[in-house]
Each structure stands twice: as structure tokens, then as C-alpha cells.
Amino acid sequence: MRSVAGWLLHGFLRAVGEPAIRVDLWNGDTVYVADGEPVARVCIHDPWTLLRFFYQPEVTFGEAYSDGRLDVDGDLVRLLEAVYSVSVNPRVDRLFFRERSTRSNTLRGSRANIHAHYDLGNDFYRLWLDQRMLYTGAYFPTPDVSLDEAQLAKMDHVCRKVALRAGERVVEAGCGWGALALHMAHRYGVTVRAFNISHEQIVYAREQAQRQGLADRVEFVEDDYRNVSGQYDAFVSVGMLEHVGLDHYRELGRVIDRCLPAHGRGLLHSIGRNRPMHLNAWVEKHIFPGARPPTLTQMMEILEPYNFSVLDAENLRLHYAKTAAEWLARFERSVDQVRAMFDERFVRAWRLYLAGTTTAFKTGLLQLFQVTFARAQHNAIPWNRAYLYE
């Protein structure tokens, strides 16, 4: 005999598209609505969690998993894939990607949003990022190269796309721990001003510049992209746009327009969407406050008002899926150290976030767009893209 809770869950799973997941309840009930074998098993340990799940599914799964009120038996990525691959269903999208009222990305709001994630401690990120500390999707020239090589290849891909020449000046908006800025200066002979509002990251980046003898050519500025001044031959931003917020795209466009002379080129690298959609509500609440991945159309709101020409847009979605899978594997290898730094709740939340990121890129819920642009009348642009692959 199935309990009322079991019947309710049964109806819910059918309504959201019959994911191949078995759910075991605290009372011994087992619910499975799909055909074939389940890919994983979810155990819900108390009725309150199930009740909350019906009421607020968008954050409850993540919060209950983090708190241990819900467990997963089997591979977390495969479990999430089973859910996301039925979520072409707009009903599921609406459940998990509802808008949350968030702290806005004003100068002050952005600082708080960025602090919450990027200032968790460099020692923590060092445990599972590549050796150069890049925290954006890598580029794997072939699927078998290592994460370190792929992050190096990503930096070269970006530098070649904006066709850097020795002696040029580059501005970078949102520079993370500084790897790209240092790479551009070291390998391409340019000078760089790199902006970031994460204090921990800027401190680390400045140390690296000193250590690598590049402090005279790379200036790390602890300030907001809105305060970028001066003129540069190229504008580069890798993985910042997700944090800018749609309301501020015009402002970002104005900054880029102000920075670039007639021969100026630029590149925007950002997680994106096929359709306008909020970030997963749990991720937005617990991992990336204020973040929002744009569609290509939304990215155009930055460039179109200033008559920039898009020269190239590349979608590296599957490269990000591989990057995130690699991060997750490294995270698991260091999980005891993470637990010692924080607690079990943090471990579970970050495991879920990294698994969810992997899954979202794998199932096409997230995209990774690299958009290269130039002034409309600038004709000294690369003739074609063959040189990127030589």
C-alpha cells in the first residue's frame, strides 16, 4: 500500500516529465515512474523535506541535499542529467529557474555578491583549480589534453582571437587570479590593466605579477569595471559578464566604447543561455548571488548601441562540461581538506554545484559564448579564422 506522500510524489514525477530516478521515502515507500533502470536513487529522510520540496522545489533539493536531509545513492551528475534532460519541459524550467529577488549589481551590491563567492579563500580554490588558478571554462584542443594544458590553450585562443600585437595595451574586466593578464604580458608582449573587485584575488594576482617579474607591465586594479578609464587597443573580459546583471549591460557597453579607439577589438567570454532564463534558484541563493547568464541577444545589448561588429561567436559548451567535470573530480580528491576548512554542509553544497554545472553544460541548459568584436570600420581584422588553428 502506497502512502499519501508516495502518491503525491508519484504525481509530481509524472508531471515533470518522468525522470529515470527512483525516490525512497522515510516510510519505506519507493516511487519510480520511468521505464527501464533508474540512473540513481534519492532518499528523502523526513516528511517536512518532501513537503518543502513540493512548495519550493527550486531551492529545496539543493538545501536538503546540503543539510543531509536527502541523500543520493549513485552518480550525482547522472542523476541531474536525468532531471535536466526532461527539462526541455517548460514546466520543469519554471519550477527550478524561478526568479528570486536578489541583491542588485550596483557598485556596492556587486562588491558584496563577488565577495560572497570569490573571497572564500585562495587556499580553497587552489585545491581543485588548475595550477594557474583559472576559474572559467577551459578550451581542450583535443579531448585528451590535461586541464592545465586546456586552460593554457584557452588563454591563447582568447589572445589570438583579439589578435594581440607586442606593445599594445589591453584592459581586462574581471581578471580573477590574474592568469590571463600575466599570460598576455608574458607571451604576447602587451601591457595590461586588469580590474577585479575580489580583494583576495587581487592580492594573489599582484603577488604573482611580482614573482613572475611582470609587475611593470601588468597592473592589477581593485576596482569595478564601471571605473575603467583610459584607452586601450583591446578589451577582454572572461567570465565577468555573468555577474554584471542585465540591467547594467548598457553601462558595460559604454565603458567598452569609451575604452576602444578606431582600431580597437574586444572579446566577451560568458556562460550563456539559448533563451532568457534565470540562474537555477538554489545556485543563485547559495553559490552565485546576483549572477545571470545572458542569451546572445542580451549580449548584443552591450555591443549594438555602439555599432560594434561581431566578428566571431563560438559556443564552447562541451568544453565547459569537461572543465567542470574535471573540477568536480579534483574537488572530490581534496574533499577531506575542504571539510576541514569549512564543514560537511559546504562540501555537499559545492559538490552539488559542481555536478550541476557539469550537467547543465552537458545537457545544453547552459552555453559558453566567446564573442569577438571590433569597430565597424576597422578593416585590419584577421582575413579568416584559419590562423587560430595553425
Add this chain to the structure above:
Amino acid sequence: MRSVAGWLLHGFLRAVGEPAIRVDLWNGDTVYVADGEPVARVCIHDPWTLLRFFYQPEVTFGEAYSDGRLDVDGDLVRLLEAVYSVSVNPRVDRLFFRERSTRSNTLRGSRANIHAHYDLGNDFYRLWLDQRMLYTGAYFPTPDVSLDEAQLAKMDHVCRKVALRAGERVVEAGCGWGALALHMAHRYGVTVRAFNISHEQIVYAREQAQRQGLADRVEFVEDDYRNVSGQYDAFVSVGMLEHVGLDHYRELGRVIDRCLPAHGRGLLHSIGRNRPMHLNAWVEKHIFPGARPPTLTQMMEILEPYNFSVLDAENLRLHYAKTAAEWLARFERSVDQVRAMFDERFVRAWRLYLAGTTTAFKTGLLQLFQVTFARAQHNAIPWNRAYLYE
């Protein structure tokens, strides 16, 4: 002593950004407002033409040039470049790109619009297009290859972008004289259904299919893209979107969505804009009724509602500039034959159109976008773009 007409023209040329063009009037007045040497000289033969020019500049230059009421001494492309390169000035844009009330692109309107241009006679187009009769921007792997080679390379570039495999089915919307459809079948072993509403073109394409022994694998259908039925592995449209009209993008999206299964890919190749803008009013009136080049944002209106992932967008603007320059040179070499087929007015109008096209691509007023897309959950997409350049 300068005449009133001369003073008015002087003010006009200063207001639109001081192009380096000398204008000689019927009364002996000479007006030049820029610094340095003029790149070309315009002779206006009567006061009525000048008056009409002030009143309706967007169509008057073209009409007066076609009628011989205005002559150009010097290189037409360089003259237009001088005007277009000051036209980053929005005032100039507004003058030359005003909206005209045009025949809309309903099923019937489209037929009339397409007939007006593409049914001018295959013998005419044969005079100045490449040997395979492609009337869309070519792709020059290196700037020194011939137009014939570049059109061949363009077809291969398109076929590789959608990653055709032998035995697949392809639908082509707007197939011109059929070269791409025949190439796909011949070189990539696919079967093709190719749609076009230009009667002259379809007749020619069917003849070619017979002659090349491909009639069993390439079906040319004289019908509108809106009537495409069936399912296909790939959807390809090269140079049709300019004629679809913004109001019909949703419909085109619906057609593509209906055509493509879960592994479906597609490519849209279209003349485009950086910012929303009408076609030059004279071109719209006399050359391409109903046409409108879209921005990338507008192109996304086709793909976004159906959750397609943009995999790649490439801007081949300078390749189109070179293509159009090549067409103009070939046109001039056959100008006596064109005059014998039509008349001097036609010759002058088409000279201006081809020169204007060259210039618009050279100065960044027009773009050429190739957008490749796939279903969001389709993961058997090319790992990266290196294979396009092998």
C-alpha cells in the same frame, strides 16, 4: 561669386560630415568642403536634380545617376566610400536609410519581390557571376584565389559547418540557381530538397541537375520556404533571409523547428547589420524590393523561441566586399552586352548597385553573418572548429 545653389550644397556637405567629394554644378559652381584631395567628382547637370536631392536624398542620387542627370568622374567605389565612411554620422544614416513603404513579404508579395530581381534573365546573370552561378558572398581562403575557387570554398565551408554525412537529407531554403544543392549531393553524398520561388532560377537548376546526373538526389521545388514539409538532418539557407522580412522570422523559425529532429543542425547565411537599419532606400526601391538585412539580434528571433543553440557565428564582411568588387569588374567587362539586353539606365543603376554593395561591406555598413546552430541537447556536434581549416 558662389550661387545660392552652391551655398546650399556647401551647407549640406558640411552637415553630413564633409565627405572628400567635389561637386560641380550646371552653372559652373564648384563645391568642396573637405581637406586634402577629392577622391572623385560629381557633376549635377540641372537645378531640379539638386533640389530633389535636398528633398529626397535617399533615392535621388541613385535615380539621377541612373538617368544621367548626374555624372561621376572618378572611381564610383571610392566616391561611395568617401560618403559611407563619414556616415558613422547618424544624421547621414537617417537620410539614406529612411523607411519606404514596401510590398510586404506575404506568400504573394514575396513572389513579386523575388520575381523583380531574380527573374531578370539567366543570360544576364551569367555575364558576371562565377561559372556555377552563385549570387551570394564567396569565401576566399586566401585573398588571391579566383572567384570560381572562392565560391567553391564557400560551399565547402557551409557544408563542413553543418557537418554533412553521406546519406543524410538536407533541405535548402532559397537555392538560387541550385549550385549549393548540387554540390552537397555530388561531394557530400546527401539528398537535397531545395526551395525557391524564382521561376527562372528553378528552371535553370533543374536543367543542371539533369545535366550533372543528380536529378534523383536533388529535387528543386518551386515553392515558398513557408511550405517546406518533411524532416531533414540539416537545414541550410544561404542568402534568402534578406528577403524574408523581419515580420516573418517567427514563421521561418517555426519551419526550421518543424524540419529538424533531435540531431538536426542548420546554417543561416545572410547579409546583416550591426544596428537595426533599413536597406538603402534607392536599393530597396530599384534593386531589391522588400529586402532587409537583419542584425544578429534579429536573427536570434528565428532561433531563440525554439531553443536552438548557436554553435558558431562568423562575419565574412570583407569576403563579400571582395566578391562584389569582382562582380562589378566582370559586369564592366560585359557592359556592352548588358546595354544590348536592357538599356543605359539599367547599366548605370546596376553599376551603382554593385559599387554600393562593395562599398557598404568595405566600410562596415553591411555585415555577412554565417550562423550555425543545433538542437540544445545534441552533443554529437564538432568538438571545435579546427576541422574547418584542415
